Amino acid sequence: MQLETATILEHRDYGAGYRLLRLAAPQIAPQVQPGQFVHLRVPRLEGCVLRRPFSVYKAADGVLEVLYKAIGRGTAVLGAALAGEKISALGPLGHGFPLDLPAGRVPVLVAGGYGMAALYLLAKRLPLTGVVFVGGRSAPDILCVEEFEKLGWKVRIATEDGSRGVCGLVTGPLEAWLAEGRGQGMPEFFACGPNGLLEVVGQRALAGDWRAWLSVDRHMCCGVGACLTCVVKLKDSDGAWVWARSCKEGPVFECRQIHWDRAEEEA
Amino acid sequence: MQLETATILEHRDYGAGYRLLRLAAPQIAPQVQPGQFVHLRVPRLEGCVLRRPFSVYKAADGVLEVLYKAIGRGTAVLGAALAGEKISALGPLGHGFPLDLPAGRVPVLVAGGYGMAALYLLAKRLPLTGVVFVGGRSAPDILCVEEFEKLGWKVRIATEDGSRGVCGLVTGPLEAWLAEGRGQGMPEFFACGPNGLLEVVGQRALAGDWRAWLSVDRHMCCGVGACLTCVVKLKDSDGAWVWARSCKEGPVFECRQIHWDRAEEEA
Amino acid sequence: MTPDLSITLAGIRLKNPVMVASGTFGYGPEYADLVDLSQLGAMVVKGISLEPWRGNQTPRTVEVASGLINAIGLQNPGAEGFLQTYLPFLRQFDVPVIVNIWGRTVEEYAAVAARLSAAEGIAALELNVSCPNIKEGSKSFGSNADMFKRVIAATRAVTKLPLIPKLAPDVFRVAEFARQAEAEGADALAITNSVPAMAVDLETRRPKLANITGGLSGPAIKPIAVRLVWEAAKAVKIPIIGMGGIYTAADAAEFFIVGASAVAVGTANFMEPAAALQVAAGLRDYLARHQLGSIRDLVGTLTC
Amino acid sequence: MTPDLSITLAGIRLKNPVMVASGTFGYGPEYADLVDLSQLGAMVVKGISLEPWRGNQTPRTVEVASGLINAIGLQNPGAEGFLQTYLPFLRQFDVPVIVNIWGRTVEEYAAVAARLSAAEGIAALELNVSCPNIKEGSKSFGSNADMFKRVIAATRAVTKLPLIPKLAPDVFRVAEFARQAEAEGADALAITNSVPAMAVDLETRRPKLANITGGLSGPAIKPIAVRLVWEAAKAVKIPIIGMGGIYTAADAAEFFIVGASAVAVGTANFMEPAAALQVAAGLRDYLARHQLGSIRDLVGTLTC
Ligand SMILES: Cc1cc2nc3c(=O)[nH]c(=O)nc-3n(C[C@H](O)[C@H](O)[C@H](O)COP(=O)(O)OP(=O)(O)OC[C@H]3O[C@@H](n4cnc5c(N)ncnc54)[C@H](O)[C@@H]3O)c2cc1C
Numbered sequence A, B: 001m002q003l004e005t006a007t008i009l010e011h012r013d014y015g016a017g018y019r020l021l022r023l024a025a026p027q028i029a030p031q032v033q034p035g036q037f038v039h040l041r042v043p044r045l046e047g048c049v050l051r052r053p054f055s056v057y058k059a060a061d062g063v064l065e066v067l068y069k070a071i072g073r074g075t076a077v078l079g080a081a082l083a084g085e086k087i088s089a090l091g092p093l094g095h096g097f098p099l100d101l102p103a104g105r106v107p108v109l110v111a112g113g114y115g116m117a118a119l120y121l122l123a124k125r126l127p128l129t130g131v132v133f134v135g136g137r138s139a140p141d142i143l144c145v146e147e148f149e150k151l152g153w154k155v156r157i158a159t160e161d162g163s164r165g166v167c168g169l170v171t172g173p174l175e176a177w178l179a180e181g182r183g184q185g186m187p188e189f190f191a192c193g194p195n196g197l198l199e200v201v202g203q204r205a206l207a208g209d210w211r212a213w214l215s216v217d218r219h220m221c222c223g224v225g226a227c228l229t230c231v232v233k234l235k236d237s238d239g240a241w242v243w244a245r246s247c248k249e250g251p252v253f254e255c256r257q258i259h260w261d262r263a264e265e266e267a
Numbered sequence C, D: 001m002t003p004d005l006s007i008t009l010a011g012i013r014l015k016n017p018v019m020v021a022s023g024t025f026g027y028g029p030e031y032a033d034l035v036d037l038s039q040l041g042a043m044v045v046k047g048i049s050l051e052p053w054r055g056n057q058t059p060r061t062v063e064v065a066s067g068l069i070n071a072i073g074l075q076n077p078g079a080e081g082f083l084q085t086y087l088p089f090l091r092q093f094d095v096p097v098i099v100n101i102w103g104r105t106v107e108e109y110a111a112v113a114a115r116l117s118a119a120e121g122i123a124a125l126e127l128n129v130s131c132p133n134i135k136e137g138s139k140s141f142g143s144n145a146d147m148f149k150r151v152i153a154a155t156r157a158v159t160k161l162p163l164i165p166k167l168a169p170d171v172f173r174v175a176e177f178a179r180q181a182e183a184e185g186a187d188a189l190a191i192t193n194s195v196p197a198m199a200v201d202l203e204t205r206r207p208k209l210a211n212i213t214g215g216l217s218g219p220a221i222k223p224i225a226v227r228l229v230w231e232a233a234k235a236v237k238i239p240i241i242g243m244g245g246i247y248t249a250a251d252a253a254e255f256f257i258v259g260a261s262a263v264a265v266g267t268a269n270f271m272e273p274a275a276a277l278q279v280a281a282g283l284r285d286y287l288a289r290h291q292l293g294s295i296r297d298l299v300g301t302l303t304c
């Protein structure tokens, strides 16, 4: 974990409503593990008091890449940052995905939205290839497909409007694939996306008695475990629950760890 | 008085630390009288709740020009506005300088800082030419000299460090000029600049039994007379004082109107 | 069908529930060239006292993070000045005129209320029992329960006009004050006035306001104001006019949802003179989007 | 000569007068990779209660204009958990550790104070009598004069450690509470805690915080906090730790000028983990520029 004044190398539209932010961050970049994130101070974001967390999409040669979508004021103002500008980055933060798959497992990645970015680094670093399921509302929301294919991964797409891939939710092609015989071995899930997606993947893994590593998305303040904003409920030994900080112990948790109680969770 | 969505036509450095902002403001521009001001909503100035007031430097053909110096956050952020952008302008506001000089008067303009900009429009609109005294800390602080000369005005300069014109305060050349015989007639003063300068000009005018029109610079909120932020003390008929709103009854007051009590005034 | 913005508040019929807040819109003529006053929910004029009042020395305002601190000190032309100079002007417009009043003593409150009640064309009196900028007494009224009660009772006794006490932002006792105002016969409540605050100039080490302290208004106080309205709305049945940092329809909607029946736009007028009209238009859109037929359907709909 | 930033506060020697505020810097390990804890004026840990406490449901924070509303609800590992897990870690650093404590009853306050007093390595106890996020009781302590007194008296009776009550932002009665705390034997005061506030989600019409209300902190409250410190400093002789929206040395200087002897940096840590160190360095520059030999020469120098 470092606080680094990074330099913006490139900042451009990436398609699907996303922007690519490339940063020279020689201290942080080499340390990044898939699923970890960086906490960025958006330049010129006045009237706001928090950094914004983003998963790392690529990290190599002292360079970090982030893919993000403008959803509110912070990401809108971030969009105006120019190549050459400095940006304060705190990272890498959190605990990412495990890379040591037990023998015979088939990695199955399930992504919604920016989840594709977070899972790309995982696909790149995993010792073997597998299959990626990606869902979105419509064709233009589907990110990074070619990137995954270049790494040798199979990509299955579902869109709610059927404009690309299968029509419906990503669970459709996932179930089909599982029914088809799911590759050579036992699936091991890795998911990143809306909380609803995570829960579905978690439930499916539990049903199949497989493991699912879920990257949860929580609002964050400090990003380092100090403020207790980002907590999620984990199962306790005695059937009760305890809080874990998604910025520190997470954002990746194995689905068996998570205590789901939907009513109390964030939307 | 109009609220107009103006378009930035040009925005560039003007020298002396000033920037020139040219606006297409077809509703406001034709109405502007010298000494009036516009209240601008600085684009992207988040975390601030007020507009910023600026004197009009030029107004012709539906175009307004403002010369401003970056002194705080508002003017710094304004500096980033680009040609083509929209900017909300409220104006023209206040009461400016009188243009109907009694016969035989010589107009004497005294300016500090952005005062040169405000007085330029006056020089242009007055039915006759006169002399302009301009003071500043150092040569690079002296604005618009050539502009005035082009209009046929004489310009006398004083800088505190002597790097341009006479060394010292602007009162030096002013006194010298008065002693020399001060042109053909009775001086009529028009001043815009720091409150200290205004007071000196006012005192000198009183001493000579001349008139001095002073444009006071007060912090403003509404700019239209509603909030009572910008008040200055005017002499009352019975020797006491009453408040006047510098955004409405001012910013220009004749020095005999003003009730000076320095201790209570803004720094 | 376009949603209905009209409401009846304290017996006054308003075309829409968005007023302009006292002290931020003058007495009418100031913004009349820019804004059609007839389209305002109500025009709440700057605080009027029995006699003309000069207010504080300058500087009187200072901009701070997402807010403004003001210490105007209630400068005003007095009741007679208002009635002669401004009320006739305001009566040209089809808009309810609410006069914000204050006094240095309980008697002065009653006197100015009585004087204004004798005039035609005033829809209601808003009692400023909370202005943080007056030293002689008004200051303490808002936070001193006994004085607060006496001021309301004394004005109630002399006027038939609807009475709208404007509460001080007393963060821990708002429900108590709201209940007391209701018990004394208030017809509605205005919540909240600006929050006591100060700022210091680091070069001179002097206060940035001549009055030393002033009242913080603007977006900075919105979350505090929403909370105060929510607490008060749970405590009383009389309607509440919510205010504090309202710039947009979204800001206003928060106040309605926690229980305000109307809102007022204050500091935002300095940025956008037509802010109140924009808020009203935006509320209409919001209601339409949420399939609510009337603004009244939004009031107090917070689900906890 | 470089200006002297060291102070002695409630008998504790601090290298510099800039602490980190309770709840914004964890218990030490969280920021230790980024910030040399030994360089902090003091480390004030997140509120500790007798037993472990889970705090509120999520969402627990929401960003608003120039501020943050939090309703963490005082989640903490309890006194034993703190003593076992965190105090040994903190004792590695040359920094005074101030433990912020709270209870749901007067007895719990005394019990946690007693337990912590038995440990080595705690410099002082900060009494959170003002947290707006606890429902059972702590909430009312800060605004209920009688409870406030009893809490201070009860903890005073069981500990020799310096006691620092942290006041609620009660805008109209801060002087009264400050005097009462002094009378009950408090060694210093911390002013202010966050300001009760709320925010509403317009799509769901639900509160943005699971706890409905929370405490507003950050730049939005700075002018309010400066004013509270000023009022309190006039009322008491014991030193005051000022806080609320401090991001820069300029922010901090305002607090010193109105009478704070030390300051704490809270919400700013989330943006800049080393904010407290930057504030201390900036204060040194400010003192040098103003030819003041010590930070003590700045305290209470407001000219009105
Ligand atoms: C571990 C993690 C990794 C993330 N990775 C990515 C990524 O790679 N690409 C990407 O586009 N987005 C990512 N997000 C979401 C991203 O942080 C938000 O989109 C962003 O914070 C929105 O900021 P805003 O100011 O534009 O939105 P606003 O809604 O204006 O923000 C208001 C507040 O809410 C917070 N917030 C809003 N939406 C989210 C959200 N979905 N998650 C967390 N906080 C939120 C903001 O941080 C801010 O504090 C990630 C979030 C987390 C927690």
Ligand SMILES: Cc1cc2nc3c(=O)[nH]c(=O)nc-3n(C[C@H](O)[C@H](O)[C@H](O)COP(=O)(O)OP(=O)(O)OC[C@H]3O[C@@H](n4cnc5c(N)ncnc54)[C@H](O)[C@@H]3O)c2cc1C
Pocket (backbone or CB within 6 Å): B037, B050, B051, B052, B053, B054, B055, B056, B066, B067, B068, B069, B070, B071, B072, B073, B074, B075, B076, B114, B117, B118, B216, B217, B218, B219, B220, B251, C063
């Ligand atoms: C009638 C009038 C005409 C003016 N004409 C010009 C002009 O032609 N060119 C020019 O460069 N400047 C002019 N000024 C000054 C200009 O308004 C300020 O420089 C500007 O408001 C500074 O804003 P800021 O946010 O950069 O400064 P900050 O100091 O960050 O502003 C904080 C607050 O103080 C106010 N403020 C700060 N300095 C001044 C000041 N000198 N006068 C009034 N308010 C101030 C701001 O408006 C804002 O409300 C004029 C002021 C007035 C009243």
Ligand SMILES: Cc1cc2nc3c(=O)[nH]c(=O)nc-3n(C[C@H](O)[C@H](O)[C@H](O)COP(=O)(O)O)c2cc1C
Pocket (backbone or CB within 6 Å): B227, C021, C022, C023, C024, C046, C047, C068, C070, C072, C074, C100, C128, C131, C166, C192, C193, C194, C216, C217, C218, C219, C221, C243, C244, C245, C246, C264, C265, C266, C267, C268
């Ligand atoms: C410059 C100014 C003057 C004000 N004058 C008065 C007043 O005379 N009487 C009053 O009750 N409130 C007065 N207020 C308070 C406002 O009416 C309003 O309650 C407060 O500003 C909060 O709303 P806002 O955040 O929308 O401004 C004044 C506020 C400002 C900013």
Ligand SMILES: Cc1cc2nc3c(=O)[nH]c(=O)nc-3n(C[C@H](O)[C@H](O)[C@H](O)COP(=O)(O)O)c2cc1C
Pocket (backbone or CB within 6 Å): A227, D021, D022, D023, D024, D046, D047, D068, D070, D072, D074, D100, D128, D131, D166, D192, D193, D194, D216, D217, D218, D219, D221, D243, D244, D245, D246, D264, D265, D266, D267, D268
């Ligand atoms: C996330 C968060 C948690 C907090 N937790 C505590 C706490 O446990 N005990 C306490 O006394 N104050 C707590 N506070 C209040 C701060 O210590 C501080 O008084 C307040 O935030 C004002 O300072 P600031 O504006 O610099 O943040 C907390 C504040 C925040 C933002």
Ligand code: FES
Pocket (backbone or CB within 6 Å): A219, A220, A221, A222, A223, A224, A225, A226, A227, A228, A229, A230, A231, A245, A246, A247, A248
């Ligand atoms: S964001 Fe602060 S603990 Fe996780």
Ligand code: FES
Pocket (backbone or CB within 6 Å): B219, B220, B221, B222, B223, B224, B225, B226, B227, B228, B229, B230, B231, B245, B246, B247, B248
């Ligand atoms: S700025 Fe509002 S009255 Fe002049």
